[in-house]
Amino acid sequence: MINQILPFSCVDGPGSRLVLFMQGCNYQCKNCHNPHTIGLCDACGDCITHCPQNALSLIKPNNKPHIIWDSERCSQCDTCISVCPKQASPKVLHYSVEDVLGIIHCQHHFINGITVSGGEASLQLPFIVELFKAIKASTSLSHLTCMLDTNGSLSLTGWHKLLPFLDGAMVDLKAWQQDTHRYITGRDNHAVFKSIQLLAQHQKLYEVRLLHIPSITDYEQEIEELARYLLQLGTGIHIKLNAFHHHGVANEALIWPKCTSMDIENLAAQLAKQGLTNIVLPSTFI
Ligand code: SF4
Numbered sequence: 001m002i003n004q005i006l007p008f009s010c011v012d013g014p015g016s017r018l019v020l021f022m023q024g025c026n027y028q029c030k031n032c033h034n035p036h037t038i039g040l041c042d043a044c045g046d047c048i049t050h051c052p053q054n055a056l057s058l059i060k061p062n063n064k065p066h067i068i069w070d071s072e073r074c075s076q077c078d079t080c081i082s083v084c085p086k087q088a089s090p091k092v093l094h095y096s097v098e099d100v101l102g103i104i105h106c107q108h109h110f111i112n113g114i115t116v117s118g119g120e121a122s123l124q125l126p127f128i129v130e131l132f133k134a135i136k137a138s139t140s141l142s143h144l145t146c147m148l149d150t151n152g153s154l155s156l157t158g159w160h161k162l163l164p165f166l167d168g169a170m171v172d173l174k175a176w177q178q179d180t181h182r183y184i185t186g187r188d189n190h191a192v193f194k195s196i197q198l199l200a201q202h203q204k205l206y207e208v209r210l211l212h213i214p215s216i217t218d219y220e221q222e223i224e225e226l227a228r229y230l231l232q233l234g235t236g237i238h239i240k241l242n243a244f245h246h247h248g249v250a251n252e253a254l255i256w257p258k259c260t261s262m263d264i265e266n267l268a269a270q271l272a273k274q275g276l277t278n279i280v281l282p283s284t285f286i
């Protein structure tokens with residue numbers, strides 16, 4: 001189940017990358033910038049009459065309701081997404097591994113690799129394992145690196161299935177303290193720490209991402225412990241600082257303060273003072 005395929009991106013891993021945004025997430029982040037990637041459509045049909053282009057319809061093959069999206073008619077106004085009560089999208093499409101390989105074959109001269117993102121991509125682990133395995137086995141695609149952008153909730157068993165075909169992962173560490181992490185995401189961060197450690201041990205940890213939400217995230221209060229933890233992961237791992245903004249967010253997060261360039265520079269300076277040298281700053285602030 002794929003929400004969107006981006007043929008080129010230079011912010012989702014190293015170099016130029018084709019990115020698959022998978023549908024569905026196991027976190028409920030208050031700050032989610034793409035909340036319509038969280039849920040799965042249950043074909044309730046609520047969005048159909050709201051579509052100004054009549055691009056949506058409901059079919060019931062074998063009594064199983066299913067939404068049909070007419071991409072030719074769609075004007076991408078996203079009204080359907082805004083009215084969906086399930087944080088889903090009727091524009092999600094089902095692809096086979098072969099379908100995606102066909103798309104990658106059309107782009108492979110122009111990209112350095114593939115990134116699978118979300119939602120939480122690892123919820124569709126069997127698909128990702130098969131896709132990455134097929135890329136590595138293909139004579140024309142094996143030069144492409146295969147990377148995962150994740151919230152770090154995948155079990156160690158799951159990681160071991162993926163590791164043989166994975167070149168690297170970007171992992172969000174959304175808060176240091178359990179309480180803060182649970183407040184922001186609805187889940188604790190035990191699995192995230194385990195994932196980060198395992199990936200670092202296997203030299204597959206490309207980036208740890210810290211989303212700074214002033215007065216909400218707890219990185220600054222825990223700076224010494226956080227820095228000590230990040231330092232022991234090893235050199236060469238990017239520590240990417242992201243700045244919270246309001247684009248796409250809803251409800252309570254709309255009253256949270258935006259993160260300014262000064263906020264990010266302060267956090268970066270504090271981490272640098274603790275000895276971190278591989279800090280990557282956001283290129284834009286909204
Ligand atoms: S996208 Fe949302 S509103 Fe539309 S049919 Fe699916 S669940 Fe219902």
Ligand code: SF4
Binds near residue numbers: 051075079
């Ligand atoms: S984005 Fe949704 S509501 Fe807007 S035209 Fe397309 S299908 Fe219809």
